[in-house]
Amino acid sequence: MRAASPLPGARKALEVRNLRVGFPTEEGMVQAVGGIDLEIERGRTLALVGESGCGKSVTGRALMALQPKHAEVSGEIWLTPGRQEAQLDRRLRASSENGSFNLLQFKPGGKEMRHVRGGLISMIFQEPMTALSPLHTIGDQIMENILLHRTKNRKEARSIALEMMERVGIGNAQRRLDQYPHEFSGGMRQRAMIAMALSCQPALLIADEPTTALDVTIQAQVLELMKQLQHELGMAILFITHDLGVVAETADEVAVMYLGRIVERAPVRELFRNPKHPYTKGLMRSIPRIGGVGGRLASIEGTVPLPLNRPPMCGFYERCSERIEGVCNRQDVPESDAGPGHKVRCFLYSEPEKKGDNPHE
Template identity: 55%
Template sequence: MTRPTPLLSVRDLRIDINTMDGVLKAVRGVDLDIHPGKTLGLVGESGCGKSLTSKAILGINPPNCKASGSIQFNSAAGSWDLLALKPGAAEIRGIRGRRISMIFQEPMTAFSPLYTIGNQISEILLLHVTRDKRVARAMAIDILGRVGIASPEKRIDQYPHEYSGGMLQRAMIAMAIVCKPELLIADEPTTALDVTIQAQILQIMQELQQEFGMAIFFITHDMGTIASMCDEVAVMYLGQIVENGPVRQIFSQPLHPYTRGLLASIPRMGMDAEERLASIKGQVPVPIGLPDTCGFYPRCPLAEEAVCLQAPVPLLEIEPGHFARCFKAKAKGGQDE
């Protein structure tokens, strides 16, 4: 099968953070490909390096985060290594918010409390798309309507504090997609919302993807939302991709014990909270001074010193297109534990 050129190719992304306790290796050699119009999910517990990875794409990590590697963006307007662009360079300003945009868990970080929602959406349009304020306003009303905000012609003149949490999340999505970006990065976009609104927001994202054809980089700690949203999945643990492949294969034959743990923690009927939490023992360690052998070893139900600690584990292709960073993944193929 020949695949189109990826829209975005991350190669050997490393992010080191200088801390009082030493160098924190938050991202340790990540490779990812996002294809045009498709959704790649990035899943892992809190603290695994998902947000730093996604923010590196837009160059919005704090200055104490040192990134290396490459992030090749093959846009309709040209190709760039985003990591090589200087912060504040004209190119990155033309890309951010226009060709790649981002939505967050907390919509208040996207909006200023001082301006109306309409002003803030129009401002982006006036920067990238049109010079005509009336056109921008009409486009802003249209996009608010499309994300399911009722009476957008009235709502447009309200301030962020006049919106409910779910509505603000919709407005943030509207602002992110109003310029029809080629890539939308969604970092835990529904984590703070209740389940019903979560489902509505995910559905809106999918409808907009169908309509505009944008690719989505969907970041979550919850395997449950991955199945309905994604074409491909990358599972991240302690700054590394430990498994990736098409969503069907990851769900039908998870290879890495960490992925299996995440799948076991998807809430099901009749499962209590304790059972859910117990599916992966222990916690994500702080990545300072870690060995370069398997990072999951201390928490792994299959840990076997002689096998697992012999060398750093490469990402192995266990079946075509399906990779896992585990020396024991191959032997287990297909078998249930």
């Protein structure tokens, strides 16, 4: 039975259902993403947060079909561009359901996905120095995307690239267009990456740690620029980060990820004011406080376990100070309502399933 597509006219630019990304190894299956649900409305920002190794970047790359060839991906990724059908590639129009596309029906290297990647979905990668080619000028690299998705006229493509560089605040853009990445500072390279990502006016922008290694002044400028361009273009943004300070400034909603699962989702103010999951509480306690009493910073003991052949149980069990012995380590944790728009995956807020070996029976 084929899953239903999103409703016509829905404001959701992206809807992810039960996305799983696994990597088969000799020891077994490494489940980097273990069945997550996400949705982002047009013009809004969802922050995906969590410590290193929890599956954030794997999720972002899966949305663009950039995972390694041996990866096993399942679920549904529905993209609703919100554009007139006449502007879309004919192959995409043919596979559309109510103006939406399930991206996992396309081959990662197929023509349909190449039209989506860079055109309808763009990504700002974590480290611009390694994402940019040192052998080509900044202008040529921005123009490549424009020539693929917007126009075949090189003069027009150069004009669009120049306009985008000016809009992202790169001074003397006419000269900078013909320079190489090593001639740009870190902040300027990041701006060039943003110009490249936005040059085709995507429906969804994936920003993977876009302010990493930038000083706070440039970071603030980059974040303000992204918000301004989002307002002008009406695009949805998936902001991948571990910096809760950046989340507070940029996000409308937050999804907290741990060991390949979304353990808590809520509007940004609600999450900061009333975190529910023990992991989220630990993240909040670890934020340095200005003017606080001297002492050691709070930390979450232990490390993220390897997601290899793990049994059905709470992924945070081994590090949790509020765990329930015989419950949290016996079965998978369902998602529960913790308030308006607030979801949490924890047995502190839901009843465990009644089983024969349940110690509470």
